[in-house]
Amino acid sequence: MNRKIPTLPSLVIFIILFSIQSGFGQSKKLIYGNVRDSVGAVKDVNILNISNKVGTVSNRDGYFRILVRPGDTIQFSSVQHLTQRIKISDFLFKEGNLTIFLLTRTYKLDEFELKRTELVGRLGIDISKVAKDRRDSILRSLMDFSDVDMNAKVADDWIDQKVRPEVVDTDPINQFFTAGAAVYIPFKYSEKLWRLRRDLDYRKSFPYKILVDLGETFFFEELEIPVERYFHFLEYCNPLGIENLYLKKNYLKVIQILRTESKSYLKLLKKE
Structure with missing residues (x-):
């Protein structure tokens, strides 16, 4: 005689499988x-x-x-x-x-001790009762240059000889007394050149700074950018202004751009 094996209702089985899948799906x-x-x-x-x-x-x-x-x-x-x-x-x-x-925490003291001083409130009397600070005395002695002859000539050392800038004559009158020579003023574009140099230094260090802040896991695992394509990917995203946004500390916007652009970038890599 064949016995029929009892089976669970299909709905119960579906609920169990759905619960297991939901647990692992998160x-x-x-x-x-x-x-x-x-x-x-x-x-x-x-x-x-x-x-x-x-x-x-x-x-x-x-x-x-x-x-x-x-x-x-x-x-x-x-x-x-x-x-x-x-x-x-x-x-x-x-x-x-x-x-x-976050809300700032307020600390409340149960009690505090107020020590009495012997000062009377008059500077001429109180100053004689205040002990001298030993550290202040030592500092004053170290900073005392009264015995140093400021007019004495000191020979150039190696560093002074190497880093001393060239003397530039900026007197415009000298143009009329120097045959075939013109006075060059080096400070006219100095501010613009220094700004350009700072921009170049920032652009060179940007790929390394953002990699340290966001981490290798973000770029190479979450975004799945190949390691050898890391610098190329940043150049791909540069037209969207990620360097300026990062400089202004708008990190969340930078992350959003990198996530969005990584999808189209990976599609381009597959076509190569």
Whole structure:
């Protein structure tokens, strides 16, 4: 006699499989945020994902990033501020950006001790009762140049000989007394040249600074940019002004541009 094996209803099986799939489907990802208070950006805030015990701290501009999944609880704590916790909802997880505002902590003293002094409030009398600061006396003796002959000639040392700039005669009258020579004034475009030099130095250091701040994981794992194509990818995004945005500390906008442009950039690589 064949026995019929009891089976679970199809609806129950579907619910179980859907629950398992949903549990594994909630993948982790890095979210970015900024911590502020009534004054401005807050640095060195301890940021802890209580759910997975992963932590980080905010940088000097208040920015941070942390690995989360929907439903995680993130704690923000600082000595100067009240501790705050937020729960990562599906909307926050999808948005990927957070702005946290912390309230300043107020400390109340139970008591304090006010020591009595022997000063009477008159400078002529009180100054004789105040002890001399030994450090101030030592500093005063070190800064005393009364015994130094300021008019004595000192021979040039090696550094002075090497770095002394050339003497440039900027007197316009000398033009009329020097045959075939013209006076050159080197300061006319100096400000513009120094600005250009600063811009060039910033452009050279930009790829390394942004890699340190955003991390290798962001570029090579999250965006999937090949390591050998890293500099080329930044040049690809430069027309959108990422260097100027980064210089103005608009980091969230830079991240948004890099994420968007990485998709079209990877498609171009596949066509090569």
